[in-house]
Amino acid sequence: MEPASSDSRPRFEDSGPIEVDIWGVEGRPLVSVIVTGYKDPVNIRAAIASVQHQTLHAVQIIVVDDCSPDHTKETAEEIARTDPRITVLSTEANSGGPGGPRNVGLDNAAAPYVMFLDSDDVLERHACYNLLTAAEESGADLVMGRTTRYEVAKNRPLGWHARLYREVRRLESIEDDPEMAIDTIAVAKLYKKSFIDAHSLRFREDIHYEDLIFTATVFTEARGIQVIPEWVYQWNIYPVDVRKSITNQRDDIKNLRDRKIALKEVMRIADPALVPGLHDRLQLKVVRHDVRIYLNDIANGVDPTVAKELVAELKPLIESVPRPILESLLLADRLLMAATLLGDVELVRRMVDVARGDCDLYGSWRSAGTDSLWEPEKFDTYPPDSLERTLATFDSSELESIPWYSFRWFNEVDRVTINDANLITITGRTPDPFCKFATHDDMKVRAVIHERWGLKRFWVAPVKHTRTGDTVEWTIEFQFPRDIDLQVLPKMSIRMEFTDGAVAHRQALRAKKGFAGSRQKTSPVGVVQKVANIRYQAYRTVTGTLALRLSKVTKKRKKVRTAIDRVIPALPQSTRSAVVPIESHLQAERGAEIMAKFSGQRDEKLVVVESHMGQSQFDSPRAIVDELRRHRPDLRVVWSASYGQEWALGRDDVVMRHTEDYYRTLARASFIVDNQSLPDGYVKQADQVYVQTWHGIPIKRMGFDEDSMAYASKEETENLRRKVGYWDYLTVPSEYFRETFVPAFGYEGAQLPLGSPRNDVLVNEAADIAAAKTRLDLDPSRTSVLYAPTFRTPGAAPLELDLIELVEALGDDVQIMLRPHYLNRIRVPAELRANVIDVSAVGDTSRVLLASDILVSDYSSIIFDFLTLNRPVILYAYDLDDYVSSARGTYFDLRDDRPGPLVTTQDDLVDAIRGSIAKDDHADQRQSFRLKYAGTEPGNSARTTVETVWGAQK
Amino acid sequence: MMNSPFDRIVLMANDVDRLGGVGRFINEMARGFHSRGYATELVGVSPSPEGHHQVVERSPEIIVRTLMPQAPPADWIIRSDSDKQDRARMARHKKRFALRKIAVDKLRKLIPQWGPRTLIICTQVYGMEHLLEAGYDANDFTHPRVVGQYHGAFRGAKLTGRDYSRVMEAYADVDRTVFLTEEDALNFRLAGLNNTHWISNPVSRPAHSEATTRRNTIVALGRYDEVKSLHYLLAAWERVAESLPDWNVELYGEGDLRTQLQEMIDDRSIPRARLMGKTDHVGDVLASSKIHVISSQHEGLPIAIVEAGLLGVPTVAFDCSPGVRSLIDSGRTGLIVPQNHVGSMAEAIASLAKDPEAWSRMSGVCAEGMTRFAPENILDQWEDLFMQMAR
Incomplete structure (x- = not known):
């Protein structure tokens, strides 16, 4: 039944509702949000609205305009007339940065807590409430929340140090976890006002990068830092002009000089006597972040003279960082710093590619025991204990231990030619100083061409290759297909594929801008292609790889091209029935x-x-x-x-x-x-x-x-x-x-x-584990531990292992092989590849099992196959509870009946692996499990099967 | 309601007078808020489906609204071309959206009528989806305030799949989202929901007649469905039944799996286990039993454990939710066994059934801590939340 009106509610004589005033039930502002802007009359509306809409009502909104010549201030004032929580102020004169207006805001903040908001960003709706609650409950001077960067033009979020904000954390001071200090922005943080006042904290107005100095002071002084997992701040990124003009490039140099001044100040503030952890972490940030910004610009192609100047400016900055910190860098980063110190722009560009992970290290090197010297002709001139030489010295075994199928070469295209018969010839070279490229006799190289859309067909083409010293020269000859997919006219990728029958590994070809032959085109075949002028040409993609696409034509031709898909069937039926799957x-x-x-x-x-x-x-x-x-x-x-x-x-x-x-x-x-x-x-x-x-x-x-x-x-x-x-x-x-x-x-x-039948090979080849390891390009003298978890959710499955800790705990004597379920992918950090080998590229599971000394798995039937080898098995079932509850039921319970230790945490896993390496304590348990479930494999099952099914030999 | 920022509380659910946890919650809360002086309304999106209705007595001052004129038909989802050719299905699909439109249109009128001094406690995400479709905007402070609620556990939401993403989407902007346990609130918080809070559901001691006497009965009060997975209890009982000749098992409830459970009892000749059907006398059932069992795949904060505890019946439960762990101090006030581990459950049941002293000890203390769920306490916590929301 519907009531006639909702006004039939009971009335109360004793306690009428009490009006909530503008500052909520406590009658005073609890957080002051300082919104600063300059020439931003459009976005500032959204910024202010995001504060007005906060679930916390008691927010003082202080808008400070930095003397904009437009109506930014008027816009704010207009909004302020509708909301008494808003105060609009202005700097006395334009201060040229956010520091000035933020200081005006701090002078006028009335609440016990303050935070900052830039006029082109917005606050998350619950930000003030969550930060305030955390501050009140913890009593901390500083509360930090997560920032989401948001690319406005592409409508997509980007991360910002998300890993620092995965849980609720309480630090007594920054020394408890200096890593938090790499989030150096002044926004997305809540400051206790009494803390700001006690230290008279203000932004420097005389230099740029005032944020760096402000937060360095805050991190140094704050007693109590609370970290919350909620995201609180949306940092909007608006499109800028992609290609910087020379003048803008010159700005880079000015920027860098400003940054250097600020960083110097930061290091002075983060006094190593008081906050040694913070000091070191910020020093590390200089090379990992501040220097890298400019090196990336160089790699992206700034003008050579500008590049030269930048490198020269960076040198003293790198030298200001303590040597132990420089020496602790990952190999690629260390060599990149060495290249920068040398002032060698070409070398810097190459090393940025390597540091980005586009390819592995290449170039010349000279081995001397475990210490090798990179680019000896260049670094030999420096004294042995110089910084340059020290940074260029490396342990080459780190690279040599990476199996060929985990290695990434720099396959550089020299030239593309296309003849009258549409034979596309691509020549190029691959530097291979660590001898990984087709050095095994059974390794075959070919090119794989792939339509990116439409039918997504594949073609293969032969690759001829010869080695001269450290360099492999190669030639691909690809007969361009006649039956082009006229409906879609797809782009085609070209990659080189290496395979030894069981392992396949594909790599991109890299092309320089304006590579030789980039203007050559295929010729149209047949009337239709001629009318529409269908020609393909090689081009450099945005990621710098080589691919094929349709050549550009006039608008008129383009119309013809788009019209043909209505009249022409994509492909003859004979081709379709072989390559197009039924819907x-x-x-x-x-x-x-x-x-x-x-x-x-x-x-x-x-x-x-x-x-x-x-x-x-x-x-x-x-x-x-x-x-x-x-x-x-x-x-x-x-x-x-x-x-x-x-x-x-x-x-x-x-x-x-x-x-x-x-x-x-x-x-x-x-x-x-x-x-x-x-x-x-x-x-x-x-x-x-x-x-x-x-x-x-x-x-x-x-x-x-x-x-x-x-x-x-x-x-x-x-x-x-x-x-x-x-x-x-x-x-x-x-x-x-x-x-x-x-x-x-x-x-x-x-x-x-x-x-x-699949386990015959395990029975027959079990004895020679060294040979099995060698076949997978693994070190036969190291113990290999295979981790093969079962299928969980499709796609990139999060690995429930901290690989860095695992590698550290197990040491260099152990190599870990990772084999996710074939529907899952796992990413191994590049620097761990000598110790953690992704063997998902190995198609034949038996080969992997043969090369494994110990199997770590969970609920996978791979356990039964591995038992054929009678080697230790460890069950790492971190989600046992979830598994038993979501499983459709099991024939037996792994908790009662299992072939080896059952562990649920990484620490226990490490102990179990160490235990199994030291002594095979579970042989009896494993044997009885094996007999009960897996049986004994005879080793000639394929033969028996063939004889039973197909009868006598012919 | 001294000082309260709200003068009207609207409790919204899928349906108003339906049997089950949410139904009990909204009635108990409506009674409480009304007695504390709030104008109180109950809103159901649709009438409760046939056979699930219960008759509730409440003050005529509590307004009850049902948005849809009839319950929407089931089997309405269109997934494939063959579904599209199924005319009856297409008709159900159309009907469903027609009813949804009626509900949304009503809400569109109600939102401004209720106004900013109204708090909507939206107990289920389905209701929130209707509110959003009706143009509810948390950023518009002339609209009522909304507190979202999820009555299940985080892990359960993940297992059911859709629940999780629906909660994360529909409740992202509302002023608060309230879960039943601290752990569930934390899990949703870490998953990215920014407005989490937790308050338990109220539970009072169920009434029972004076005449009841304790029998050697093991009782379960769950629906006959996959989530409650009562076959685990039957399997556990099967293992120990022979050694407990003077004990029996009674399963109170109803549901789609009745036939399968009965078949299991018959096929395996499980002795002294009976499907009792649904009961309106939970108090009597519990007061005459000795052990209460939860063998579910996942739970929120199972009220049955509290009710059993308040009547001196200890619970043996699978370790299936934070709620279970917060209610049972395993080994002292009840027993928690590993999820789906039939052997452990059988052992736990036998350990209590065979040791009358151990049972008495547990029965004597299992009401401990359950009073924190007393309706007055829970109402206080809600009013505290109202004050926080008005800061």
């Missing part, structure tokens, strides 16, 4: 239709093989294929590959999954080998033989055992039953598998003799 929602229906209509002859020699739904060419299917080659060379194997698999490119024994050709090939096959599941569109043909080699022993409940199947529709249940009904043979690794998996899927077909 996903039609796959089941259309696939089944193709298979049902198939009326051709079954090919009795054809075996179609699929591993991990086309994402892999390894696992048991590969072991069976290898055995078939030996045992039944008369059979023809065709692999199924999902889109974009590098191993499938340029091969004629591969069909792309979900294309029409894929379903036709499936229909023609006499044998199917699989380890997971063929798509719904697959309909088994009467005389086909289907070998299911399943990819792992289950821990989680599977098939009809899954809780979700209890609520599944009849359709889903039927579909699963249909698919399982197709299997003629099933790989059975252990009795446990027989007891769980087989009934879970209601499988009734033939079971192969116990064993897994």
Whole structure:
């Protein structure tokens, strides 16, 4: 029932509502927000509004205009007339920076706490409330909140020291964590007014970078610093003119001089006798941040004479930083400082690329034991203990220990030529002083060209390469395709790919501005291309890499180009059915239709093989294929590959999954080998033989055992039953598998003799762990620990390990291999690559397992495979609680039954790894777990499988 | 309401007189605010669905509004082309949006009528989404103030997926968002919500008739659904039933999984376990039982633990939420066992059932600390929050 009116509420005689005055219930301002601006009549409205809208009402809003010649002040005054909390003031004369107006604001602040806001930024709605509450509860002089930088033109947020603000923290003084002092901006902070008054804190008006000096003083003096995780301040970044004119570049030099003055003052204030931690951290910031700003400008291409002057100005600044701090820098940063001290602009540019992570270190170096000297011709002239020489001396093993597939070369394009037949020839060179480039005999190099949009096809092209000294010269010859995708006319990337059969690694080609041949174009082929004048040319992308795109044409031609996609089909049907997957929602229906209509002859020699739904060419299917080659060379194997698999490119024994050709090939096959599941569109043909080699022993409940199947529709249940009904043979690794998996899927077909083909290699090659490490370019003398967590959420999974701490705790004798689930990516910090190796590029899991001394995993079936090697296993199950609650149920409980120690924290993990290295204490436990679940692998499973399914040798 | 910055409190929920935690919360709070002199209103977005309705007695001065004229149809989401071809589904989809429009139009009129001295306590994010669609603007100080609430735990919100992002979006700008425990508030805070606060739900001692006597009964009061996952309790009981011949298990509730749970009992011949259906006499049920069990996947602050505690029934629970941990001092006032660990749950139940002294000790102290949930205390905390909001 709806009441007639909402005014029927009860009335109260005793206590009427009390009017809340402008300052809220406490009747006084609690925070003064000082809004400063100069010539900013537009944005200042939003800035003031963001303070007016605060959830804290008791905010004194002091707007200080720095004598703008426009109506900035009038705008503020107009708003002030509607809100008594606002006071509008002005400086006496323009002060040329925010310091002057902020000081006026401080002189007039009436609240017990103050904060600053620039007129082009805004406060987060709850900022004042959150900062004030934190200040009152902690009694701190300073409360710091997080800043979000916001790129206005692109409508996207950028970070600003977010990692400092991940939790609530209380520091007695900055010495508790000097890292906080790198957030040097004066905004996004709340200051206790009595603290400001006690130290007579004001902004310097005589120099620029007054923020640096102000916050240095605050950090030095503050007793009690409270850090809150909330973001409080939005720093708006407006587009500036991209290309700086020479005059603006000259401004860089003036800027730098101002900054140097300010930094000198900062170092004086952050007195090493009182705040040694702060002093050192700010010194480190000089090289890591302040110097880098100008070096980045140099790398981005300022005028050479300006660059020269900048480098000369930077030299004394670097020299002012204590040597131990310079020597503690990461290798790339250290060499960058050395290059700057030398005044060598070319070297600076190269090292900025390296420090940015675009490529690894290159150039000449001379080895002398563990200490090597970089660019000896240049640094030899300096005395051995000079700063220049010290910084240029490095431990080359740091780079030499990085496996080739984690190394990034600087592949520089020299020239691009295109002949009349549209053969594109790209020549270039790759400096390779650490000998990583194709130095292994079995490493092959090729180029991969990839359409970025539309059909996203791939092509491969041969690469010829020769080595002269430290440099590899290479030539790519790419026959430009005739069947251009006329509907989309996509850009195409060109990358070099290195592969040794199990590991693949792709790298970009780098092009200088105006590289030779940048104006050459392909010629149009056929009438349509000619009419529309379709020509491609090589160009340098914004990130400095080489790619292909359509050449520019007149507007009139452009109209023709855009018109053709209406009249011209993108591609001939024959190409489509091989490279274009059927739309996903039609796959089941259309696939089944193709298979049902198939009326051709079954090919009795054809075996179609699929591993991990086309994402892999390894696992048991590969072991069976290898055995078939030996045992039944008369059979023809065709692999199924999902889109974009590098191993499938340029091969004629591969069909792309979900294309029409894929379903036709499936229909023609006499044998199917699989380890997971063929798509719904697959309909088994009467005389086909289907070998299911399943990819792992289950821990989680599977098939009809899954809780979700209890609520599944009849359709889903039927579909699963249909698919399982197709299997003629099933790989059975252990009795446990027989007891769980087989009934879970209601499988009734033939079971192969116990064993897994994929693990044959583990049985047969277990003895030579050194060889296995060498094959992965790892150091055979170091203990290798493999961390292979199971799949959690798709995409970039956050790694629940602090790698830096882990490396420190385990030392250089241990190399850690990281292998995320194939749907996840993990980023290894560049400087850790000698100790932490991302082995996700290694397609063959067995190779990784063979090279691992110890496995760290959680709920992954990789554990069962690894047990074949009888090496230590540690379960690192940091999210065990979440796992057991979200899991669909498990066949057994890892807490009760497991192959080795179960740990949930990194500290315990380190102890467990150290323990396992020292002594294999869990051999018995592991053995009984292995016998119970994984079984004993015979080592000839592929052979037994082939003999059982395909019979006698032909 | 001396000094209060508000003179009207609007409690908003998906529906007003629905069985369950939120329903109890809004009625208890409405009664409390009304008795403290606030004009009090209850707003339900839609009528409660059939079979979930309960009759509540309240002062006629408490205004009750229901925004939608009828409950919106279920099964309305359009995901694929085949859904689009399903005419009945499309009709339900259309109906749903038509009803939503009616609700939003009503709110659009109510927002200015309520005005700035009204506080809306929006107990569920669904209501907030309607308010936002009706043009509610937290930055407009002629509008009422809104405090958002989430009655689940952080981990639960993450597990259900959508809940988490809906809370983060809909409540980003409201003046405060109130969670049930400190830990949940902190988790949401660290996840990026900037206006977090926490206040527990009020719980009073359930009434029971004098005639009840304690039986050797293990009781659960959860719905028969996936979240409450009562099959874990049945599995745990199955392990110890034989050694406890004079004990039995009673599951009070209702829900979609009734058939599955009954099948489990029958298929495995689990002795002395019964599905009792829903009860209107929680007090009597608890007063005549000895052990209360929570075997859920996630919980907010389970009121049932407090009610059981107030009636001297200790709880054995999975470690499924901060709420559970804040209510049970494991080993003293109840027992917390690892999530989904059937063996530990069975052991915990047996340890109490087989040791009458241990049970008595626990029963004697499990009411401790539960009085902090007394409605008067909780109302005080809310009024403290009002004062903070008026600073």
